[in-house]
Structures are given as C-alpha cells and as structure tokens.
Amino acid sequence: xxxxxxxxxxxxxxxxxxxxxxxxxxxxxxxxxxxxxxxxxxxxxxxxxxxxxxxxxxxxxxxxxxxxxxxxxxxxxxxxxxxxxxxxxxxxxxxxxxxxxxxxxxxxxxxxxxxxxxxxxxxxxxxxxx
Amino acid sequence: xxxxxxxxxxxxxxxxxxxxxxxxxxxxxxxxxxxxxxxxxxxxxxxxxxxxxxxxxxxxxxxxxxxxxxxxxxxxxxxxxxxxxxxxxxxxxxxxxxx
Numbered sequence: 001x002x003x004x005x006x007x008x009x010x011x012x013x014x015x016x017x018x019x020x021x022x023x024x025x026x027x028x029x030x031x032x033x034x035x036x037x038x039x040x041x042x043x044x045x046x047x048x049x050x051x052x053x054x055x056x057x058x059x060x061x062x063x064x065x066x067x068x069x070x071x072x073x074x075x076x077x078x079x080x081x082x083x084x085x086x087x088x089x090x091x092x093x094x095x096x097x098x099x100x101x102x103x104x105x106x107x108x109x110x111x112x113x114x115x116x117x118x119x120x121x122x123x124x125x126x127x128x129x130x
Numbered sequence: 131x132x133x134x135x136x137x138x139x140x141x142x143x144x145x146x147x148x149x150x151x152x153x154x155x156x157x158x159x160x161x162x163x164x165x166x167x168x169x170x171x172x173x174x175x176x177x178x179x180x181x182x183x184x185x186x187x188x189x190x191x192x193x194x195x196x197x198x199x200x201x202x203x204x205x206x207x208x209x210x211x212x213x214x215x216x217x218x219x220x221x222x223x224x225x226x227x228x229x
Contacts, residue, residue: 014148014181021144058176087180109183109191113140 005048007033009041009067010056010085015108019054026117036060038067045077052126055102057086057093065093068100083123085110135225137186142227148185152178153220159197159213163206171209172201189219 004027008019016034023030033048035041037059057064064084071077084097087108094105103123110116120126137145155174162170175198182190193216200208 012177012181014151014177015184017148018144018181018184021140025140060173087176108180109185109188111183112186113138 002029004030005033005050006030006052006054007035007041007044007048007050008054009035009038009059009064010054011036011060012056015056015085018110022113022116025113038062038064038070041067042070042077045080050080051128052123053080053082055082055084057084057088057097065096065100068097068102072100081123081126083120083126131222132224133222135187135223137225137227139227139229141186141225145185145187145225148181149187149220149223149225152190156213156217156220160217163209163213168201168204168209172198175201187223187225190216193219 006023008016010016013036016032016036020032020034023032033044033050035044041053055064055067064086068082071080071082081103082101083104083106084102085106085108086093089105089107097105104119106116106119155178159171159174162168175194178194179191179198180194182188182192182194184191193212197209197212197216200212
C-alpha cells in the first residue's frame with residue numbers, strides 16, 4: 001500500500017510528538033513529516049508530496065498565516081488541504097484563515113484521540129487517506 | 131497530598147516525558163521570573179496552554195493560560211503565585227494508565 005504523507009508545521013515539539021503518536025496509532029501507513037519553521041516547511045514541500053498540512057498559527061518567530069498567504073502563489077502547495085491547529089481562536093483570526101481556504105480550524109489543546117480523529121475524518125481529503 | 135489521574139493507555143509513552151519536561155521548564159520559568167524576563171514566560175506558557183490538555187492534562191493547559199495572561203499583564207505577584215501553584219500541581223499528581 002502506498003505511503004500516505006502528512007506535514008505538521010509547529011514549533012512545539014510536544015505537539016509534533018503528540019501527532020506522531022496519533023498517526024502511528026491511527027494508521028501505520030501514514031508518514032508524518034515535521035517542520036518547526038515556515039522555511040523548513042517550504043523546503044520540505046519542494047522535495048516531498050504530502051496530502052495534508054497541519055499548520056500552527058503562532059510559530060517561534062513567525063505567524064502561520066504567512067504560510068497561507070505564500071501558499072496562494074504556489075500552485076503545487078495551494079492544492080494541498082490545510083488544517084489550522086492553534087491555541088488562538090479569536091473570531092477575526094479564524095475568519096482570516098478561512099479566507100485562505102483552510103479545511104478546518106482546530107483549537108489546542110485537543111480533547112482526546114477519538115475527538116481529534118472524528119474531527120479530521122470530517123475533512124474529505126483526510127478520510128481518503130485513512 | 132498526591133492526586134491520581136487516570137489516562138488511557140494511548141498516553142502511556144507520551145505523558146511521562148512531557149511531565150518531566152514541564153518540571154525542568156518550570157525551574158527555568160522561576161529563573162526568568164527573578165530576572166524579570168516575562169516575555170519568555172509568556173511564550174513558554176502559551177505552548178503549555180496549547181499542549182497540556184492534548185496530553186490528557188487539562189489543568190496544565192488552564193494554568194498555562196493563566197500564566198500567559200499574567201505575564202502579558204506583567205503582574206509579578208499573580209505570576210509568582212501561579213508559578214508556585216503550577217509547581218505544586220506537578221509535584222502532586224500521579225498518573226496511571228488504563229485500557
């Protein structure tokens with residue numbers, strides 16, 4: 001079976017570790033790529049094909065929304081569905097992200113394995129993966 | 131007095147290292163407090179707020195959020211109390227895992 005690839009962009013290693021375990025339990029055929037900065041994420045996306053991007057909004061030195069803006073001008077990346085994961089959930093911020101065509105906005109902290117699974121399964125591009 | 135928290139087996143290999151990191155981090159936060167480096171406290175607390183509940187420990191997220199807000203307000207008295215509360219909480223919990 002072909003490997004399924006997902007990219008997480010988050011500067012917090014604890015959140016990346018959480019998702020590494022989450023996807024390992026969910027489907028051993030999913031390979032999770034990790035990036036802690038936007039530069040490393042774009043670099044990775046130039047080399048690898050991924051089916052879904054999980055994006056944190058507040059990175060160490062930059063804002064995730066910059067990635068959404070950048071993505072608009074990059075045909076290859078623009079096609080990849082993005083789910084925003086953030087401890088911020090101000091209405092204005094959510095609205096801005098939705099303008100860039102994100103698939104969902106999931107608030108941190110996550111409520112638990114099953115809840116997160118159900119939430120991701122509502123995204124058609126994710127359902128096709130699992 | 132210790133408090134026992136039951137978590138699903140899913141967390142068994144995730145939560146112990148997470149808690150150890152928080153204990154080490156708290157020492158650093160106390161040092162930051164003494165040095166008046168509230169910006170760093172705010173940044174770290176923001177991450178704690180976002181991760182604690184994901185590891186099955188919502189109280190950690192709650193305290194992280196309160197510390198983040200106290201740092202944002204630059205309220206030293208509240209910040210000191212919250213850092214002490216967080217320290218006590220981490221020292222008091224025992225986590226067990228079940229199917």
